Amino acid sequence: xxxxxxPRSVSGSPGQSVTISCTGTSSDVGGxxxxxxxQHHPVKAPRLMIYDVSQRPSGVPDRFSGSKSGNTASLxxxxxxxxxxxxxxCCSYAGxxxxxxxxxxxxxx
Amino acid sequence: QVQLQESGPGLVKPSETLSLTCTVxxxxxxxxxxxxxxxxxxxxxxxxxxxxxxxxxNYNPSLKSRVTISVDTxxxxxxxxxxxxxxxxxxxxYCSSGYYTGKFDFWGQGTLVTVSS
Numbered sequence: 001x002x003x004x005x006x007p008r009s010v011s012g013s014p015g016q017s018v019t020i021s022c023t024g025t026s027s028d029v030g031g032x033x034x035x036x037x038x039q040h041h042p043v044k045a046p047r048l049m050i051y052d053v054s055q056r057p058s059g060v061p062d063r064f065s066g067s068k069s070g071n072t073a074s075l076x077x078x079x080x081x082x083x084x085x086x087x088x089x090c091c092s093y094a095g096x097x098x099x100x101x102x103x104x105x106x107x108x109x
Numbered sequence: 110q111v112q113l114q115e116s117g118p119g120l121v122k123p124s125e126t127l128s129l130t131c132t133v134x135x136x137x138x139x140x141x142x143x144x145x146x147x148x149x150x151x152x153x154x155x156x157x158x159x160x161x162x163x164x165x166x167n168y169n170p171s172l173k174s175r176v177t178i179s180v181d182t183x184x185x186x187x188x189x190x191x192x193x194x195x196x197x198x199x200x201x202x203y204c205s206s207g208y209y210t211g212k213f214d215f216w217g218q219g220t221l222v223t224v225s226s
Binding site: 003034035036038040044045046047048051052057089091092093096097098099100101102103 | 152153154155156167168169170203208209210211212213214216217218219
């Protein structure tokens with residue numbers, strides 16, 4: 001099975017907004033509303049930021065939002081802060097298992 | 110609060126079996142599904158599989174022939190066994206709550222397992 005496709009890197013200045021895309025197929029992202037997003041700082045455990053395409057767990061700032069159109073899901077971070085600099089991974093149900101994206105490094109300039 | 114802690118050997122020889130245990134505290138292991146996820150050095154996350162306390166399991170098709178996930182309700186633990194390991198199995202292994210929907214709420218800190226002779 002193939003990993004979901006994410007851009008290797010994105011960047012933005014503090015206060016700006018950035019969007020990270022996650023492209024799959026009709027067998028995963030496009031076929032189910034089970035897309036989640038994880039923030040991963042080095043040497044820490046990944047943190048769930050979005051689940052079920054657009055739901056935010058308790059404690060996640062509302063600056064983080066998720067959406068989906070067709071086979072592509074997106075994570076948008078508004079009002080960028082220095083602490084948002086991290087790797088971000090998307091994840092989707094794929095019919096019989098779960099698949100992750102390759103990860104996107106977010107740099108806050 | 111819910112806490113997970115991975116334990117097991119940090120070094121495994123090629124062709125042998127990697128064995129890890131995840132100890133769960135703060136919640137009964139019967140309350141959630143439980144998963145293993147790994148991250149090879151310099152690469153992204155990879156789903157390994159999940160288990161429910163009843164014994165229901167699901168495995169990544171690419172690893173299914175080598176993976177066994179089991180649960181020990183008396184000790185609030187679940188375990189991973191990966192057989193016939195190669196250098197490609199070198200990774201940080203995480204245990205987490207969650208299953209096929211991808212909603213992995215709680216995570217351990219991860220443990221690095223190196224496959225080398």
